[in-house]
Amino acid sequence: MELRHSPRIGVMGSSDCSPETYNLAHEVGYWIARSGAILICGGRSGVMEASARGAKEANGITVGILPGDSAAEANPYIDIPIVTGLGNARNAINVLTSQAIIAISGSYGALSEIALALKCHIPVVGLKTWRLIPPEGDPPQIILAESAEEAVSTALTLIR
Amino acid sequence: MELRHSPRIGVMGSSDCSPETYNLAHEVGYWIARSGAILICGGRSGVMEASARGAKEANGITVGILPGDSAAEANPYIDIPIVTGLGNARNAINVLTSQAIIAISGSYGALSEIALALKCHIPVVGLKTWRLIPPEGDPPQIILAESAEEAVSTALTLIR
Amino acid sequence: MELRHSPRIGVMGSSDCSPETYNLAHEVGYWIARSGAILICGGRSGVMEASARGAKEANGITVGILPGDSAAEANPYIDIPIVTGLGNARNAINVLTSQAIIAISGSYGALSEIALALKCHIPVVGLKTWRLIPPEGDPPQIILAESAEEAVSTALTLIR
């Protein structure tokens, strides 16, 4: 199997989410896998589980970059658990490993990942996510999408 | 010298800032040291340098948690350089090491630190900083301050 | 593809190695893939490249946990680059992500990984590697192997 030229798309969102957000993340994961991209996520519950589940339904590959020190922490849809033991510091790895990120709703963890992606010039696509008003200058370049499919196709365009 | 009961206040802000922001950070550092607290910061230029400089002028102690792999990267007002070699992942350490943080203006790095502090239930005081509108629910608890002295006294009150 | 029940074996060794060591690592990678396990390594040159190359020749899956902040640093046989930006601190992730490690010859980086694996109770198989004499008590449990194939079959036995 040749994976090394596959795009890597990160999905960022809360471990505890509403059913609507879960469904949206599930659809995002599905389209990521359908497009031939690898799904990168934090490996746990909520948005991370939903997106990995969607990706596996489309026969994709899923990577879960875990905060704790055991692979048992991964949700059942993760193919490759990366066991960091770093706590929240692992958010920086989620971001650097992704060529673009899709932020879906999200709480403070996802906000930290949006911020790090913007800092590292990694494109950010937003689905019903944070609105950020900086202390000075222009608001950050979060590309808003209206649907899961649009979010994924936008991420792929930004990677290329 | 007894330092272990001293409060630890983190100052978060950009390595590249306006003269007004530099002056504000300088004043924040001064009041942190005057109150007997230890200054935690990222150890580099801009807001980090200004606050450490202010703290040294009031005879305080300054800790710089550096992203690179050399202590030479520290600004000249850092007493204790912590050399992490972790890049942006060190932001998580800045936050965990502080009992409260004061965010001064700030770009994406500071935004990631605000997010991580909110996630870890570490109080955040804001001086002319980011305004954050969540996808759902109430906006995060960033306590706004109008002056350097007010920011420091608020941080100390929140720590106790 | 179902990967999540595949064993994960880490290969630790120097980025700069002799032709004999390169060949040995190449063979280890080959047997890891043949056995259906996923290869975990540091993603760079020398032993890491040789083992990933061997694994790809047997149609396996390779993960490279990189120290720098760019996927371009990965050798051409890495399927899934994990971009940590953590420098040597990423060695702890190599170890935690592996269910057993095979140390091949190796310099100080590999020595740090052997030490962390022993600390975390992750089995260590050694091929022409460090000999360690502790300040007190018994020497550490590094299982010595004589060939690449034996090293891999020993690692798999220790995982099960």
Next chain:
Amino acid sequence: MELRHSPRIGVMGSSDCSPETYNLAHEVGYWIARSGAILICGGRSGVMEASARGAKEANGITVGILPGDSAAEANPYIDIPIVTGLGNARNAINVLTSQAIIAISGSYGALSEIALALKCHIPVVGLKTWRLIPPEGDPPQIILAESAEEAVSTALTLIR
């Protein structure tokens, strides 16, 4: 107080040690502080506690770089707790922050720190510590000392 030109010496050793090792580490900490150096350690029990205690008895400054996510984990002789939340990955920070390290006896954690220091060209002084026999080439440059005072004076000479 001017600390920024003070040397920084790391003390590495086990969290669980014999009374003899505890006494030796206590004496090392004392001489570090007497020489005007800052003590860097992992902040916990055993060798880390003993050395910090010795340093405080000589009125020195102690920094504890903690693996967990709470400053409460620090031993009572730590002035400045650095709360990393990184688990064993924080060992890399202990090493990079020190200009020389003194390894006292020690288990696998200390062994990983010796290895990382050797990799990063940070001088290592050994007191009753690991003996390391490499797979090829010369054994690593661990400078052996016979007493606490000699270990500290050797470390200082190597820093200058």
